[in-house]
Amino acid sequence: MDSGKDNIGQVLQILPVAIRKRIAETFDSLSDIQEIRLRTGRPLIIVYGKGEYFLGINGGLTHNIKKAYYVAASELRETVDYISSYSRYAFEEELRQGYITVQGGHRVGVAGKILWENGRAKNMGNISFLNIRIAHQAMGCSKEIIPYIRHGNSIYNTLLISPPRCGKTTLLRDMIRILSDGDGFNRGFTVGVVDERSELGACYKGCPQNDLGCRSDILDGCPKAEGMMMLVRSMAPEIIAVDEIGSDKDASAVDYVINCGIHVIATVHGFDMSDIRNKPVLGSLVKEQAFKRYILLEAGKTGSISQIFDERGSVIYKHDYKDMPNNTNIGNGVKSA
Numbered sequence: 379m380d381s382g383k384d385n386i387g388q389v390l391q392i393l394p395v396a397i398r399k400r401i402a403e404t405f406d407s408l409s410d411i412q413e414i415r416l417r418t419g420r421p422l423i424i425v426y427g428k429g430e431y432f433l434g435i436n437g438g439l440t441h442n443i444k445k446a447y448y449v450a451a452s453e454l455r456e457t458v459d460y461i462s463s464y465s466r467y468a469f470e471e472e473l474r475q476g477y478i479t480v481q482g483g484h485r486v487g488v489a490g491k492i493l494w495e496n497g498r499a500k501n502m503g504n505i506s507f508l509n510i511r512i513a514h515q516a517m518g519c520s521k522e523i524i525p526y527i528r529h530g531n532s533i534y535n536t537l538l539i540s541p542p543r544c545g546k547t548t549l550l551r552d553m554i555r556i557l558s559d560g561d562g563f564n565r566g567f568t569v570g571v572v573d574e575r576s577e578l579g580a581c582y583k584g585c586p587q588n589d590l591g592c593r594s595d596i597l598d599g600c601p602k603a604e605g606m607m608m609l610v611r612s613m614a615p616e617i618i619a620v621d622e623i624g625s626d627k628d629a630s631a632v633d634y635v636i637n638c639g640i641h642v643i644a645t646v647h648g649f650d651m652s653d654i655r656n657k658p659v660l661g662s663l664v665k666e667q668a669f670k671r672y673i674l675l676e677a678g679k680t681g682s683i684s685q686i687f688d689e690r691g692s693v694i695y696k697h698d699y700k701d702m703p704n705n706t707n708i709g710n711g712v713k714s715a
Contacts, residue, residue: 388482389510392460394453397422400437414510418454421446458505461486483513483580483587513580515588520552526686526695527671533617534670535636538645539654544675546645547621551578551588553643554619558591569594570615572605578621603627606635619643629659636668649677651691
């Protein structure tokens, strides 16, 4: 896997020269950057740590919009050229999905003029908005919860519950890796991964940029419900992992997979167990005790586990954060504008 400095090089190479220089002068690595947002004629915004900042006209980070660096239309076009390797036609299918995955597993969301044909998006033109979402791997971040989902020589069906931007995808990715690889005490499992938005494996030209373990098979860019069915039929998985279930089709597919004797690890947006019970799609699965473990992430604390529940909703793990430091400073050698 690439180091932080290698990763920042991969991101820099898709940015225009002037922006590239300022980013390189501001950051040594990508460790705490979540997003880099470019909008034509607007300030360049960086979501960093627990805050949102403008890139300064002279580099560094600032909250003062008068000191912000504004993105020119030519710079945004230059970025699109770099991302698409100067061939938007080759990336037409990905553009229809609204994003392109680049080397290193970083995902670039795109927005602009949608070109429609026969009732569906055919392509995108006049691209004026880009969101570079930085891929992060937190190796070992799920180690403390793995014992709670293991069950003898198998695992419990598990649902990760998380508010937005609390690290559920990062946590799921690490769980897949650990369960797939195994260790000296526990065997590895064959894991089928449905990666609809290319965020788990982050495949680039067919090769996963993130480490999902040696026994994982990935369906990249495939709708979740269809992908789960395909994996059952074709890859004989012991576990199927999927990010952000939410539709009726997703819930039906999860139910089908479980009834086939295959275990499921999935994530869903939510704030607590009551929120999940009241969701029309998931409520029936909760009532039927389809999931045996519910892992709740702490709101506002990226990657932090708040509680773990069993199938009856009883708390079997609770973390106390009251003595944890609240690190909200810029820090890490980043200079302010």
